[in-house]
Amino acid sequence: MTALLDIDLRVALHSDERDFELHARFGTASMRTALLGPSGAGKSTVLLAVAGLVPGAKGHVRLGDFTLLDTAAGIDLPARERRIGFVFQDYALFPHMTVERNILFGMHRLGAAVPPATTARIGELLHQFDLDKLARAYPRHLSGGQKQRVALARALAPNPRLLLLDEPLSALDTALRTRLRAELAEMLERVQVPTLLVTHDPHDVEALAQSTVQLDNGHVVLAE
Numbered sequence: 001m002t003a004l005l006d007i008d009l010r011v012a013l014h015s016d017e018r019d020f021e022l023h024a025r026f027g028t029a030s031m032r033t034a035l036l037g038p039s040g041a042g043k044s045t046v047l048l049a050v051a052g053l054v055p056g057a058k059g060h061v062r063l064g065d066f067t068l069l070d071t072a073a074g075i076d077l078p079a080r081e082r083r084i085g086f087v088f089q090d091y092a093l094f095p096h097m098t099v100e101r102n103i104l105f106g107m108h109r110l111g112a113a114v115p116p117a118t119t120a121r122i123g124e125l126l127h128q129f130d131l132d133k134l135a136r137a138y139p140r141h142l143s144g145g146q147k148q149r150v151a152l153a154r155a156l157a158p159n160p161r162l163l164l165l166d167e168p169l170s171a172l173d174t175a176l177r178t179r180l181r182a183e184l185a186e187m188l189e190r191v192q193v194p195t196l197l198v199t200h201d202p203h204d205v206e207a208l209a210q211s212t213v214q215l216d217n218g219h220v221v222l223a224e
Ligand SMILES: Nc1ncnc2c1ncn2[C@@H]1O[C@H](COP(=O)(O)OP(=O)(O)OP(=O)(O)O)[C@@H](O)[C@H]1O
Pocket: 013, 014, 015, 018, 019, 020, 037, 038, 039, 040, 041, 042, 043, 044, 045, 046
């Protein structure tokens, strides 16, 4: 059976303070896989490299039969051609853009006229994520949960092949975290996009993931 996600990534990062070598190999047949491991293990680096945001990453990344990276075969799709939705830890919403502009951003070249199909898709996402009334609000006026929903809607807007979530609940306090974990689980179940998520929290793993990959010091130490 072809793995849903097949990863063999080698990345070398160098700074004045330290050198970090990542060699992460794993495959998963699950729709939702959690990447676990101590701080500095390389979890975010894996997500960034899968998204095509780490220059010099070597190895391969395959999504079913589709190859995003295969350096031996000379394939290295630029990030914009990988069609990957990314939700960053702090959501990384554009502060000067309204909710609907933030969602539009991933789907559309700035400045060009917005086609009716795109406007319809945005309306659908605003509705799906219960953001209709906030379409013209700016991120500074949103609660943590609302920001999370905008970040997810933006990531899903271009119908991504893969969704990457880097600690999507870590910016929230405990009560909100519990509620939004359940909401996120329900949303992921609904959209059925293959998802790789980083978390430190066993509750997130239980609610959101069907399999886990444990990283330590740049290597996979356990996959189940
Ligand atoms: N540009 C860089 N240059 C050198 N080292 C880097 C660079 N970026 C990250 N690193 C190092 O790479 C290692 C892995 O970082 P990464 O952010 O992937 O870990 P992580 O497992 O996601 O950690 P955390 O749970 O704290 O977010 C860390 O030791 C970090 O210091």
